[in-house]
Amino acid sequence: MKLSELIEGTGAQIQGLDVHIKGLALNSAGVEQGFLFAAVAGVKTHGIQFLDDAVSRGAVAVLTDADNAAKVTEKNITAVISANPRITLAKLAAKFYQPAPATIAAITGTNGKTSGTVFTRQIWQQLGRKAASMGTIGIIAPGWTEDSGLTTPDVINFHKYLQKMSKLGITHVAFEAGSHGLHQHRIAGVPVDVAAFTNLTRDHLDYHGTMENYFDAKLILFAENLKSTGVAVVNSDIEFFPKLKELCSARKVRLITFGLGKSDIQIKEMIPKHDHQMVTYSVFGKSYKVRLPLIGAFQAANIACAIGMANGSGEDIDSIMPCLETLEGVPGRMELVAKAPSGAPVFVDYAHTPDAIDNVLKSLRPHTKGKLAIIFGCGGDRDPGKRPIMGKIAVENADYVIVTDDNPRTEEPAKIREQIMEAAKGAEEIGDRAKAIAHGIASLGKDDILVIAGKGHEHGQIVGKTVLPFDDADVARKAAIQLKGVA
Numbered sequence: 001m002k003l004s005e006l007i008e009g010t011g012a013q014i015q016g017l018d019v020h021i022k023g024l025a026l027n028s029a030g031v032e033q034g035f036l037f038a039a040v041a042g043v044k045t046h047g048i049q050f051l052d053d054a055v056s057r058g059a060v061a062v063l064t065d066a067d068n069a070a071k072v073t074e075k076n077i078t079a080v081i082s083a084n085p086r087i088t089l090a091k092l093a094a095k096f097y098q099p100a101p102a103t104i105a106a107i108t109g110t111n112g113k114t115s116g117t118v119f120t121r122q123i124w125q126q127l128g129r130k131a132a133s134m135g136t137i138g139i140i141a142p143g144w145t146e147d148s149g150l151t152t153p154d155v156i157n158f159h160k161y162l163q164k165m166s167k168l169g170i171t172h173v174a175f176e177a178g179s180h181g182l183h184q185h186r187i188a189g190v191p192v193d194v195a196a197f198t199n200l201t202r203d204h205l206d207y208h209g210t211m212e213n214y215f216d217a218k219l220i221l222f223a224e225n226l227k228s229t230g231v232a233v234v235n236s237d238i239e240f241f242p243k244l245k246e247l248c249s250a251r252k253v254r255l256i257t258f259g260l261g262k263s264d265i266q267i268k269e270m271i272p273k274h275d276h277q278m279v280t281y282s283v284f285g286k287s288y289k290v291r292l293p294l295i296g297a298f299q300a301a302n303i304a305c306a307i308g309m310a311n312g313s314g315e316d317i318d319s320i321m322p323c324l325e326t327l328e329g330v331p332g333r334m335e336l337v338a339k340a341p342s343g344a345p346v347f348v349d350y351a352h353t354p355d356a357i358d359n360v361l362k363s364l365r366p367h368t369k370g371k372l373a374i375i376f377g378c379g380g381d382r383d384p385g386k387r388p389i390m391g392k393i394a395v396e397n398a399d400y401v402i403v404t405d406d407n408p409r410t411e412e413p414a415k416i417r418e419q420i421m422e423a424a425k426g427a428e429e430i431g432d433r434a435k436a437i438a439h440g441i442a443s444l445g446k447d448d449i450l451v452i453a454g455k456g457h458e459h460g461q462i463v464g465k466t467v468l469p470f471d472d473a474d475v476a477r478k479a480a481i482q483l484k485g486v487a
Contacts, residue, residue, distance in 0.1 A: 001096060003036070003061055007080060010091045015069055016078030019060045024093055024156050033058030036092070038156075039068060040085040051075070063089060090155045090188035097159035099166045101132070101173045104190065105309050106225065108177040108218045109198030109235070111356045112302045116196060117174040118330045119306035124172045126323040127315055132165050135176030136350075137331060137457050141165060152181025155188070162190075174309065177225075179204055179217040187225060194312040195226040196233040196305050200240055201355030206383045215240050222247055231256060231312030233305060236263045256312055258304040265304045270297055272366040275336075281321075283307065288321045294329050296363030303327065332456025334360070337473040338480035338487045344370070344444035346480065348472045350456025352379065352406070354389045360451055361397035370447030371399035375440045376454050377406030377433070378416055380462075387416065391424030400443065401427035404436035406454040407462040433461065433470065438479040452476060 004018045022034030028050035031037050037054035039047035039062050048068045061078040063085050064071075072079040082088040094100075107116040117133040121140065124131035132141035134153075139146045139161060152175070153161065165173055177187060177195075200215055208214040222232055222244065232248045234241060237259035248255045257263035268287070269280040272295065279300045280289045292300065303324060310320050329335055338346040351360045357376065364372055374394055378387045394401045403420050405413045417429055430436035440450050452472045455461075461470035477487035 003078065003080070006036075006092055006095060007088075010082070010088050012063070012080050012082040012088050014078060014080055015073055016061070019078050021061065021096070024089070024096055025054070025059075026089070026154055026156050028054040028057065031057040031059050035059050036061040036063060036080070038062075038085060038089045039064040039072075040089065041065075063092070084185075086155075086185040087188045090185050090190075093156050093159040094189035097156075097163040100159070100162035100190075101165050101170050103172040103194075103313050104162075104192050105172075105174040105194035105196070105313055106177040106187070106190075106192045106221055107174065107196040107198065107305070107309070108179070108182065108221050109196075110201045110203050110353060111351075111359065112198035112298065112305065113176040113178070114350070115299065115302040115330050115333050116198060116305045116309065117176055119303055119327055120174040120309045121172075122327055123306060123310045123315070123320055123323045124174075124313075126326070127310075127319055129172045130170050131172040131174070132170045133174050134161060141168065141170055144168065152176060152178045152186050155186045158186060158190075172313065177218075177221050179214055180207060182220040183208070183217040187221075190225055191227050192221065192225040192230060193227060194231050194233060194309050195221050196309050197222070197235060197238075197244060198302070198305055199235055199238050199355070201353055202383070202386055202389070203353045204383070205385065206381075215243075219244075219247065222251075226251070226253060228253065230254075233258065233308035233312055235259050235301070235305070237261050254312070256308040258308050259301070265307050267297075267300050267304055270300055279303075281307070283317050283321070286317070290321065290324045292324060293327060294334065295367055296334050296360070298359045298363050299334065330457075332458070332473070334363070334451075335456075335473065338441070338476045339485050340441045340444040340448075340450070340480060341483050341485045342444050342446040342448070344446060344448040344450065346441055346444075346476050347449070347451045348456060348476065349451055349453050351376070351451075351453040352455075354386050354393055357390050357453060358393045358397060360453060361394070364449050364451060365397070368447070368449045370445050370449075372397075373400040373402070373440055373444065373448060373450040374398040375402040375404055375433075375436050375450070375452045377404045378420055378454075379407040380409035380411030380413070380416055382409075384419060387419040388423035391420040391422065391427065395424045395427055400440075402436045402440050403427050403429050404433045405431050405461070406433070409462050410464055413463075433472075434475050434479075437472070437475050438483070441476065441479050441485065442483055
C-alpha cells in the first residue's frame with residue numbers, strides 16, 4: 001500500500017518519498033524490509049531511540065512527532081509527522097490490517113471483563129455465530145487459541161488479530177478494553193458495535209493517579225470507539241452511572257442497563273446451592289428463572305452484562321436466556337480446582353483488588369456452612385495504598401486468612417506482607433505461596449471453603465525481574481493429592 005494512501009484522512013504529513021508500505025511495527029525488533037516503524041513516546045522511553053535498529057532492519061518510513069522528524073529525514077528515510085503519533089498509528093493499523101469481524105463488542109471496568117467477554121462468546125456460539133473472545137486469558141476462537149500477552153494487545157497486533165479472525169470466518173468478537181490500552185490509544189480507530197461497563201473500583205492508581213483519571217480512561221471506549229449506531233451496556237448500580245448515562249444520551253446511543261437495582265436486566269433473586277445457583281432475572285419486564293452452573297453473586301452480574309451485550313448485538317432475549325444454563329466458567333475465575341481430604345472445595349480466583357476480594361468472599365459466604373478461608377497477597381511495584389484495604393476486607397469477611405506473596409517484583413516481599421498485615425489482625429503470614437496453599441488446604445474441615453486469590457489463570461510468580469513458573473491451580477491440585485484429597 002502506498003504511504004499517501006495509508007495516511008489519507010489521518011492529518012499526518014509525509015516528509016520524503018511516497019514509499020510502498022509492506023507492514024507496520026511498534027517495536028524495532030519487529031521491523032522487516034519495507035515496513036513503517038512507529039517511533040512514539042512510551043511510559044519510560046521514546047521509540048526514536050531505536051531508530052537506527054529499525055532502519056538497519058529495513059524500515060522505509062518512520063511515524064513520529066515533529067520534534068523528532070529531522071532525526072528521521074537526515075537518514076534519508078521518509079518521516080510521517082503527526083501531532084499525536086499513537087492515535088495516528090491506530091488509524092494506520094485499522095486501515096492496513098483489514099478486514100475485521102462484522103460485529104465487535106468491547107467491555108471495560110475493573111472486574112468482570114474476562115468473564116463478560118467469554119460468556120458473550122459462548123452465548124453467540126450457542127446461537128450459531130462463529131465467535132471469538134480476546135483479553136486477559138488470550139484469544140479463544142474456533143480452531144485458534146493464543147496467549148495475547150496483555151488485557152488489550154498493542155495496537156498493531158490487535159488489528160492483526162482482528163484481520164486473522166475475519167479470514168477464519170469469525171463474524172463476532174468480544175474483547176476486553178483495559179484502562180491502560182484505552183489511555184494509550186491501542187484501540188483508537190476500532191469501531192465498536194457494543195460497549196459494556198461492568199464496575200469501577202480502586203485499581204491501577206499507580207498509573208492513573210486518581211479515580212477520576214481512571215474513569216476518564218474507561219470513558220474513552222464510549223466517547224470515541226462506540227459507533228453512533230451502537231449500544232451501551234452499563235451497570236446502573238455503580239457510582240459513575242449518571243456520567244455514563246449523560247454521555248450516552250448526548251451521543252444518542254441506545255443504553256441497556258443491568259444490576260441489582262431497577263434496570264433493563266435486573267437480578268431479582270439469587271438462591272445459592274452447593275455447586276450452582278438459581279437466579280431470577282427480569283429482562284425488559286419479563287421474568288426468567290435460570291439455573292446457573294456457576295456460583296457467586298458477581299457471576300450473576302457478569303452474566304447479566306453478557307445478556308445485554310448479546311442483545312445489543314442483535315440477538316433475541318428469548319433465544320439468549322436458555323443459553324445461560326450451559327455456560328462454562330472461565331479459567332482462574334472462581335474455578336474449582338481441588339477438594340481437601342475433608343471434601344472441602346478449593347477455588348482459584350483472579351481477585352486482586354479490594355472490591356474483587358470483597359465480592360469473592362461475599363459470594364462464597366452463602367455457600368459456606370463452616371469456615372470461609374482465603375489465601376492472598378498484593379503485587380509489588382503497584383498501588384501500595386490498596387494493601388491495608390485488602391487486608392482489612394479479608395479479615396472482616398473471611399474466618400481464616402493467610403497472607404502470602406503475589407508477584408513481589410522488585411519490592412521486598414516481607415515489606416509488602418507487613419503493609420497488608422497492619423490491617424489484617426488475626427491473619428496468618430506465610431511468605432512461601434506454595435507452603436501457604438498446602439497449609440490452607442490441610443486446615444479445611446468438611447463444611448469449609450478455601451479461595452486462593454490473586455493469580456487466577458496466571459502461570460508465573462514475578463520475583464525481581466524474573467518470572468518463575470507458578471500456577472495456583474496446579475499447586476493446589478498437587479497439595480490436595482499429597483494430602484489424600486481430590487484434584
